[in-house]
Amino acid sequence: MQDVSLTVQEGEFIVILGPSGCGKTTTLRMIAGLERPDAGTIRIGGDVMSAADRFVRPEQRGIGMVFQSYAIWPHMSVFENVAYPLRVRRVAAADRRRRVDDVLELVGLAGTGAQPATALSGGQMQRVALARALVAGPTLLLFDEPLSNLDLKLRERLRLELKALQRRTGLTSVYVTHDQAEAVELGDRIVVMQGGRIVQIGRPQELYREPRSRFVAEFIATANIVSAAVLGAFSPGFSRVRTASGFEIDARHDAPATPGSTVDVVIHPEDCSLRPATSPLPDGAYAVQVTEARFQGTATRYTVSLHGEPFDVIVLGTDDPLPPGAPAHLFIAPGRARIVQA
Amino acid sequence: MTLRVPHSPAAIGGVAALLVLLGLLIVLPVGVLVIGSFLSEAPRALHFDWSGLTFGNYRNVITAGGFGPVLAATLGTALAGTAGAVLVGSSLAWLAVRTDVPGRRALDVVAVMPLFVPPLIGAFAWDILASPRAGIINILLRSAGASVKVNIYSFAGIGLVYAIYYAPYVYLFAAAALRNMDATLEEAAAMSGAGRLRVLCQITLPLVTPAVLASGLLVFVLLIELFAIPAVLGEPGNLHFIAVRIWDMVGVTPPRVNDASALGVLMLLVTVALVLIQHKIVSRRSYVTVAGKGQRVRPVALGAARWPLAIGGFGYLLLVVVLPYVALLFISLRRNIFFNNVTAILDTRQLSLDQFRIAFSDPVVVGTLWNSLAVSTGTMVIGCVLYFATAYIVHRTRLPGRRALDLVTVLPVAIPGIIIGLGYLWSWISIPIGLYGTIWILILAYVSQFAPQASRAIGASLVQIHPELEESSRLCGAGFAMTLRRIVIPLARPGVISAAILLFVLSFRELATALFLYTSNTQLFSLAMFDFWQRGSTGLVAAMALVQSAILLVVVLLGQVLRQDPVAAGR
DSSP states (O other): OOOOOOOOOTTOEEEEEOOTTSSHHHHHHHHHTSBOOSSOOEEETTEEEEETTEEOOGGGSOEEEEOTTOOOOTTSBHHHHHHHHHHHTTOOHHHHHHHHHHHHHHTTOTTOTTSBGGGSOHHHHHHHHHHHHHTTOOSEEEEESTTTTSOHHHHHHHHHHHHHHHHHHTOOEEEEESOHHHHHHHOSEEEEEETTEEEEEEOHHHHHHSOSBHHHHHHHSOOEEEEEEEEEEEETTEEEEEETTSOEEEEEOSSOOOTTOEEEEEEOGGGEEEEESOSSOOTTEEEEEEEEEEEOSSEEEEEEEETTEEEEEEEESOOOOOOTTOEEEEEEOTTOOEEEBO | OOOBOOOOHHHHHHHHHHHHHHIIIIIHHHHHHHHHTTOSSOOBTTBOOGGGOOSHHHHHHHHSTTHHHHHHHHHHHHHHHHHHHHHHHHHHHHHHHHBOOTTHHHHHHHTTGGGGSOHHHHHHHHHHHHOTTTOHHHHHHHHTTOOOOOOSSSHHHHHHHHHHHHHHHHHHHHHHHHHHSOHHHHHHHHHTTOOHHHHIIIIIHHHHHHHHHHHHHHHHHHHHHOOHHIIIIIGGGTOOOHHHHHHHHHHSSSOOHHHHHHHHHHHHHHHHHHHHHHHHHHHSTTOGGGSSOOOOOOOBOOGGGHHHHHHHHHHHHIIIIIHHHHHHHHHHTBSOOOOOSHHHHHOGGGBOSHHHHHHHHOHHHHHHHHHHHHHHHHHHHHHHHHHHHHHHHHHHOOOTTHHHHHHHHHGGGGSOHHHHHHHHHHHHHHSOSSOTTSHHHHHHHHHHHTHHHHHHHHHHHHHTSOHHHHHHHHHTTOOHHHHIIIIIHHHHHHHHHHHHHHHHHHHHHOOGGGGGTOOGGGOOHHHHHHHHHHTTOHHHHHHHHHHHHHHHHHHHHHHHHHTSOHHHHTO
């Protein structure tokens, strides 16, 4: 791991996103104190947790953590699991009872305290894990892919609940996942990691609209990424490029690229639209041919042939799709194409 | 992932201390024994006479008259016993796991029951049953007018006793392999047109061969080092074995400890080589028992052979457990152990509890019983603490030195008990800190000898505990000690109890290890039994054997109760 520099605001929900092996879990475990970085400093609320000459053990950091495997102790009841952090802190029995009941209600498990932890379903176990992480009033909440072992429906519901709970409690949270849909929905900001480094930090919309690299663009959403040659910068913030298959387009850039150099251009399928080729080709439109149309209920996903190259387009609505082989006009919303680092 | 926090000086110091301790317990005695085998003087306090360095001891041992026959008897009977154990064990495994033989579930229990019969007791019982002249079976045969007789004091007799008592080791491996085997492999052969016998010989057998081979080698090693059965059944038939020969050499005046050590080192070379080969086989990937979950397998229909095979399977139980204990009970309940016909055997006036009365009023018997209970309890407590610490470091930390710890605790697999005993004799006479002559030397020798079994049992439990269960406790604010007490130990309880039971049972029944380490004050129950048997007190020995078996049974049952799953207990 290198160059991992990150400041989390109080009350913020940060998601660390990346493919497996990118170092996101290691980053989280370093914040938790389960691993010690070779170099660098970790501070929580201004207190140094880890530095060259100082290391605060995990049990002294006052962090709540929800693990991927839930890590519910099978030899204890739900109540005993959730009460454990209070017990460790020698909270009086009556107070303990009240606080466990409160937090169980908060996560939607009121009345299950007496049950053995192993009798619960996966979703319920994850709620117990969350209750346990919350009960002692942590300064920071860590999540290590907590929903990855659940089925899709449950995952979506718990995602909503988790977000609502975090808003209500205002707890600073760091959440690790490899699922971009989860990241986009949960995160106030997303940290994208690759190969042990942070490659981009930003709000979900920023990452979507302004990916700084091909990797981020591909990871955050499905996108058309085409190789192109720079013709020159003719308007501020935009470069004119010609793609390998031979069409020209204006694409946003961070800094003007050298004319003649090769770049990657990202065009999201949902920034495009498609019309049947019934009139002459309008200005700014491209002549294409439908190769495949997949109706997906609320949208139709097309693959069209643009100068012989496959290109994805998503058209919202429930209209009948254009048949394969039909000629069509492709419109790309102005200003949406973007140049990224290869 | 295990906790990757910095290693505190205390933790590193702890590993170092454990390494030194285990080195003293396990490596040092064997090292001193090896050195001793090249010296010309017997062990003396703080004294090694390096000027007497010699190969003479080895020459004495190898050129002595009878070395050839000793080697032949030891290896020959061990080979025959292994072959028998493999045949019996794998046949029983196939019957119980893969066929529709009646009572297959009971057979699965029956097949491992001989493990609970200590070899010494099995040997006594078979002596009572089948000694050529006075054996009960021979008396019955004679009374029936049969001209044949069985002779347990023979190559074949000892091979048979070996085979039936060591078959369960093969059974365990073979049954596991058969259970985990992918049944579709056999079904595919059947669909290709192969008959049942062809499937068995060309598909099933080759697939379980590694498992059977590995267990066979294990049995071979155990039989080469075995002392109890050869000592009881070999000597009367003038068959001599390496382990017994080592004991004889130390028993003569003056003791030939150096020669005994040389012979011991030769034996050690053989067992180490065999264990290394066995390890190679087990660690190969093709080994079937590492496969995933067993699925439901359609049993092989035996047809008309079902009942004869069932009778054969349960007949095994009769041979290894029922007959021997009936014989022991019969002898222990008689006033007079001399009888030579059926009428005398059935004479109810002979019934009495005299032998038990004698046993419990004999200060030697009672004293050795208390000694044995004390030694086994000590072994259990020290072993559990020591091997929990070792297993925790090996399986749950990344501390430097953990691999060395792991290696040292498995070493005794290849060290025969009699060698451990001899090594302890050398070391603790040479290093006179008052250990020799106390029960502590026995406890420490047992703790060393059973290190592999105990650390394996605890380790198996520890690796099943997901690391996150421990990490979450730390994040809840609990320190290392509290996490250990509230999370790790409760969850590892089945393994710790298993280790405790193993340590108690194995040390309570052990004979060979203690042969050189006891004094008149620290004699143990097994040693006393062996001693009384040599003096011909068969009735008393039978009563003691039953007492020992009863104690072992109680301990094992107690363990079953205590072992119950902590997860289930939380319900």
